[in-house]
Amino acid sequence: MRAETDGNPAGADGTSPRVVVVGGGVAGLTAALRLLDAGAAVTLLEASERLGGKLRTGDIGGVRVDLGAESMLARRPEAVALAREAGLAGALQPPATASAALWTRDALRPMPKGHVMGVPADPASLAGVLSEEGVARIAEDRTLPRTEVGEDIAVGEYVAARVGREVVDRLVEPLLGGVYAGNAYRISLRAAVPQLFAAAREHTSLTEGVRAIQARTAVADPRTDPVFMGIDGGVGRLPQAVADTVRARGGRIRTGTPVTGLARTPGGWRLTTGTPAAPEALDADAVVLAVPAPQAARLLAAELPAAAADLAEIEYASMALMTFAFRAGEAALPQGSGFLVPPVDGRTVKAATFAGRKWRWIAEQEPGLQIVRTSVGRHREEEMLGRDDAELLDLARRDLRTATGVAAEPVDAHVTRWDQGLPQYPVGHLARVARVRDQVAGARGLAVCGAAYDGVGIPACVASATEAARQVLAPRPEGDPASGSSGHAGE
The missing domain is CATH 3.90.660.20 (Protoporphyrinogen oxidase, mitochondrial; domain 2)
Structure with missing residues (x-):
């Protein structure tokens, strides 16, 4: 096996740390950019011949x-700020x-106003979308005892308990389905709609909680600027623009380079790329894994088996x-x-x-x-x-x-x-992510980021990558067993 140092100096002697980012989606490209900003020497490896992940x-x-x-x-400012930084302002x-509609009960009907992820504050706007019984069921919310949500609960389970299954099936499901392609009766309230989770702990009535969310939002963020933003020529332009910025700042990007192995070394990490017949080894001081959970699980299986097991449990939905x-x-x-x-x-x-x-x-x-x-x-x-x-x-x-x-x-x-x-973000997702991050934090110079952790939207992925870049370059306290001072890195 041939080992490649990429011509970059080791970080242990005070020179630029060598960091490899695995994955060329928007999270990986953002991590590479932030690492370059911090003075690292960066190589990004993408398995396919195309950058951008799900942006195309x-x-x-x-x-x-x-x-x-x-x-x-x-x-959320992260994605728009990244686009501006990459020259797309x-x-x-x-x-x-x-102004979107619902195709339901054999007709296109206006999307009801004044809701939080489909949960209405005022049932008066739901005629035609819900049956008379469904509208009447919402009014019962104020008379019901508190629904205990514990550490987490499914969105559908909580909303149905408060305002009825019709609200879930005809309002919440299509909205959540557009984001996660998932099932509201499995998706975590705490992970997917955290403001509703907080309201469920603060208010007995769900509709009162929705009104409180809307009131707080109006006071804290009274802006009238757009909620969403696109890019002339397509959001799919963003990854290439960021890649061009990475290259302009001295980063290296290699496509068609799958990473098949990851192992700790006394000085950091060794990544295996290439084919079984002609493998290559790339040494680095730090690694950011910006790949889907199944790939991250395979790469971490040998070094961090507990984190790998949790990552392997994360399920995915396919769509067309x-x-x-x-x-x-x-x-x-x-x-x-x-x-x-x-x-x-x-x-x-x-x-x-x-x-x-x-x-x-x-x-x-x-x-x-x-x-x-x-x-x-x-x-x-x-x-x-x-x-x-x-x-x-x-x-x-x-x-x-x-x-x-x-x-x-x-x-x-x-x-x-x-x-x-x-x-997918089922009940317990955030606890699983916390366990993964605890394991990864114990290994010097390693971080994970992407849609599998803190949110599937572009801003969440950008924020996740920014934090991952910060983590892998953060200095360890003297005497920290993960600092490498005891010999083998991370042990």
Whole structure:
């Protein structure tokens, strides 16, 4: 096996520490950037030939579109700040419209106002979305005894106990499904909707808790600027822009370089890359693992078996996007940015976005086309993804026709599959993450980051990577057994 030092000096003698980042998604690229800012010599290794992870653009009918995430939460500053730092300040663009609908009970109905992840403060806006019995059930919330949430509870379990299953099935499920592609009756309230978890501990009534959240938000953050932000040319531009910035600041990026092994050495870490027939070894003072949980588990199995076992327990959901280009004159879409679909209605698609209406930059490329994105796939309900592309496109078009009346033939269509793309946050997720981080913290010069830990959105991944970069370069207190002063690193 050939060992590669990458030409960088060791960090132990006061020179720049050598850090390897494993994973070239937005988390890994952010970690590389922050490490360079701190003076480290950085090499990023990406197994595939493409950077960006779940952020990707492509052409549909000659129109550039996002084939992964299409927007960033702007009320959290991390992702927008990263885009500006990477030279995309002038490309940031809010949605042209954000008025989504629910396709439920055989009609497109306006998304109710004044809710927190689907939980309403005022049931008056729910006519047509809920049955009369469902609306009446919400009023019982004020008369019920406190629902104990303990250390954690499923979103669906808590909300159903307070305001009834209809609120979960027709409001909470489609909203959570759009974020996690998961099941509200499994997803952790504490991890996925922490403000509701805090309200559940403070208030007996859920609806009172929602009103309190809204009141605090209005006082603490009275801004009227956009909640979400996109990028002209696609959010998929962000990873390449960050990669260009990493290279400009002296970082090295190697694609097509899977990491197959990770082992501690007296001075830090040794990573194994290449093929079994021709392996390479890369030595580093520190390592940041910015890969999905299953890959991190495999790499940590030998050195940190307890952390690896916890990581291996994190499940993922697969999904697919079916993107269509219709001639504008043949596709009279309803108003708004699209619609969500409650699973209880039994449709194929779980959401549709009228992308050409939502984003000005898409409409301006080709005004004669309408771009529509649809999605399928939920955790443990993914049998639909076993169908071939042609059948998925046919099923999605059938649902679009039923929901919107658009029966036109598309001029182009494309299926993008994200296998094992979204980590699930079940009850107990934060406790599992805490155990992993405790184990990793005991190993000098090692950190983990990405969507599997603190949130699946782009800002959460950026924040996770920034913290990981800080951790691997943080000095250890004198005498700390993880400081390496006793000999073998981390022991």
